[in-house]
Amino acid sequence: xxxxxxxxxxxxxxxxxxxxxxxxxxxxxxxxxxxxxxxxxxxxxxxxxxxxxxxxxxxxxxxxxxxxxxxxxxxxxxxxxxxxxxxxxxxxxxxxxxxxxxxxxxxxxxxxxxxxxxxxxxxxxxxxxxxxxxxxxxxxxxxxxxxxxxxxxxxxxxxxxxxxxxxxxxxxxxxxxxxxxxxxxxxxxxxxxxxxxxxxxxxxxxxxxxxxxxxxxxxxxxxxxxxxxxxxxxxxxxxxxxxxxxxxxxxxxxxxxxxxxxxxxxxxxxxxxxxxxxxxxxxxxx
Amino acid sequence: xxxxxxxxxxxxxxxxxxxxxxxxxxxxxxxxxxxxxxxxxxxxxxxxxxxxxxxxxxxxxxxxxxxxxxxxxxxxxxxxxxxxxxxxxxxxxxxxxxxxxxxxxxxxxxxxxxxxxxxxxxxxxxxxxxxxxxxxxxxxxxxxxxxxxxxxxxxxxxxxxxxxxxxxxxxxxxxxxxxxxxxxxxxxxxxxxxxxxxxxxxxxxxxxxxxxxxxxxxxxxxxxxxxxxxxxxxxxxxxxxxxxxxxxxxxxxxxxxxxxxxxxxxxxxxxxxxxxxxxxxxxxxx
Numbered sequence: 001x002x003x004x005x006x007x008x009x010x011x012x013x014x015x016x017x018x019x020x021x022x023x024x025x026x027x028x029x030x031x032x033x034x035x036x037x038x039x040x041x042x043x044x045x046x047x048x049x050x051x052x053x054x055x056x057x058x059x060x061x062x063x064x065x066x067x068x069x070x071x072x073x074x075x076x077x078x079x080x081x082x083x084x085x086x087x088x089x090x091x092x093x094x095x096x097x098x099x100x101x102x103x104x105x106x107x108x109x110x111x112x113x114x115x116x117x118x119x120x121x122x123x124x125x126x127x128x129x130x131x132x133x134x135x136x137x138x139x140x141x142x143x144x145x146x147x148x149x150x151x152x153x154x155x156x157x158x159x160x161x162x163x164x165x166x167x168x169x170x171x172x173x174x175x176x177x178x179x180x181x182x183x184x185x186x187x188x189x190x191x192x193x194x195x196x197x198x199x200x201x202x203x204x205x206x207x208x209x210x211x212x213x214x215x216x217x218x219x220x221x222x223x224x225x226x227x228x229x230x231x232x233x234x235x236x237x238x239x240x241x242x243x244x245x246x247x248x249x250x251x252x253x254x255x256x257x258x259x260x261x262x263x264x265x266x267x268x269x270x271x272x273x274x275x276x277x278x279x280x281x282x283x284x285x286x
Numbered sequence: 287x288x289x290x291x292x293x294x295x296x297x298x299x300x301x302x303x304x305x306x307x308x309x310x311x312x313x314x315x316x317x318x319x320x321x322x323x324x325x326x327x328x329x330x331x332x333x334x335x336x337x338x339x340x341x342x343x344x345x346x347x348x349x350x351x352x353x354x355x356x357x358x359x360x361x362x363x364x365x366x367x368x369x370x371x372x373x374x375x376x377x378x379x380x381x382x383x384x385x386x387x388x389x390x391x392x393x394x395x396x397x398x399x400x401x402x403x404x405x406x407x408x409x410x411x412x413x414x415x416x417x418x419x420x421x422x423x424x425x426x427x428x429x430x431x432x433x434x435x436x437x438x439x440x441x442x443x444x445x446x447x448x449x450x451x452x453x454x455x456x457x458x459x460x461x462x463x464x465x466x467x468x469x470x471x472x473x474x475x476x477x478x479x480x481x482x483x484x485x486x487x488x489x490x491x492x493x494x495x496x497x498x499x500x501x502x503x504x505x506x507x508x509x510x511x512x513x514x515x516x517x518x519x520x521x522x523x524x525x526x527x528x529x530x531x532x533x534x535x536x537x538x539x540x541x542x543x544x545x546x547x548x549x550x551x552x553x554x555x556x557x558x559x560x561x562x563x564x565x566x567x568x569x570x571x572x
Contacts, residue, residue: 073542074515074563076362078407080382080389095393095400096366101514103366103403105391107381114381117389119405121364121514121563128540129566133505135472136536186421219419228387228407229360231517233563235539250422251556253521254414256359258559270537273544275561277360277407277519280415 018198019165024058026090034092036062042085046162049082052227053210055108057203059118062090063106067122068097071202075120076231083115125237138264139246141171141189154178166211168192174218182220186249188212191242200238208245209261209274215249216281223281230276241266255280304484305451310344312376320378322348328371332448335368338513339496341394343489345404348376349392353408354383357488361406362517369401411523424550425532427457427475440464452497454478460504468506472535474498477528486524494531495547495560501535502567509567516562527552541566
């Protein structure tokens, strides 16, 4: 993907690169068309694996280098096995390069195994019809100040490197599970931005939808909630500023659950919609 | 995919096979592992192309023959170009065969071009935890008799072969666009079943979510609404009987729209959830 915005190309105030750009860098292998080398950074590790939103953003950026269109309009990742921090190969394939849309696949491979398989259809967000007829309303939750005062994540979360890559200020109503009082509604909402001040862009949206605590916790479940599949529709380029991320589960059944996400930007635009299928945790809260 | 239910293996009363089973038959090519030959049937044509739900069901069945698990739990199709009735090749690839989940891809190829690219993670619906904690409620709409009396599709639709493969009785409140009075809510709901009496199963669910009139019509748009990408989560095996299919669009913007679907079975279980990204029609209703 060509680096398009000042936020992406400018160095941070201390002269380094922004974390998300640094850690999604892929280098094309000159002797193997479509194959790129990368390193999955331990800075995005959560528990024993690497965050699925980060992996999706990395694969999306690699796929973007192969396609004539810059932005993922709809992108789906399947996660057959957990990825580990360290070297990885990204293999991309172009399925079609159309006039306004291009489709391709990217797989993240470690030890010869596909750890993540991504299919995306890309276009140019800046070329879209300006008409917006969205009937969805932004999630209503307390102000940034109120969430900052009362919506902090439990300290246990901060032990994961991944949690230091973003700031997330939760709606206090959706973080009561942290004190043993899940609401039972299956909702998690937060103000969200990258911790190092990088402005949001489509890659950041792919990350944001998989960055909050699992909605399963608000249903009274505890434990690991591995993502089976994650699909994101990027519908507009977000303006700089905080994002509002809203996640909801309505169908926890059979040991699986869906997590539906919406991301609204600082201008009040619905910029991304997501859905993932995840395994419900095996351990239930008493 | 092994044929598992009486509905799939039994002949119809007149001794032929059910249409969906007949027209998703793929024959493995003995000299090319993972490659199957098939024919896209003109009976599932709509307009100039072939229905996307039918293509997804066909690819899902082909992929199932390669995987050790029988049922698509989450499956995504991208449609880079329109498919045509006639011979096609399905190329499958196994990405991982796990103990409870298996992941693979299938592509429908015509004239050397990938027309549909599918990625699916499969499992065994019959092996799932029986616990159901779904908080979603079934869509409320009028009885079968009321929909049958007042929810018929406009005659123009019946000119497409595809419309004869299923019976759909629409909620009268969501078919006013047919008389020039779209509700503006972007909703289409219908009682739905296969026309030849075949019981629903996971393949039929993949079809059902892409079988109704586009929600765009209820937003006052008219014209072709091509699917860019369609993802379906199959969450339970449906019981025999009518399905209730509910589709909704909340984010029509930039020349694209999402279509969120739910399918409820005759026992009141939420058996499938879907979302597609589609191009909005270029022609607007006055």
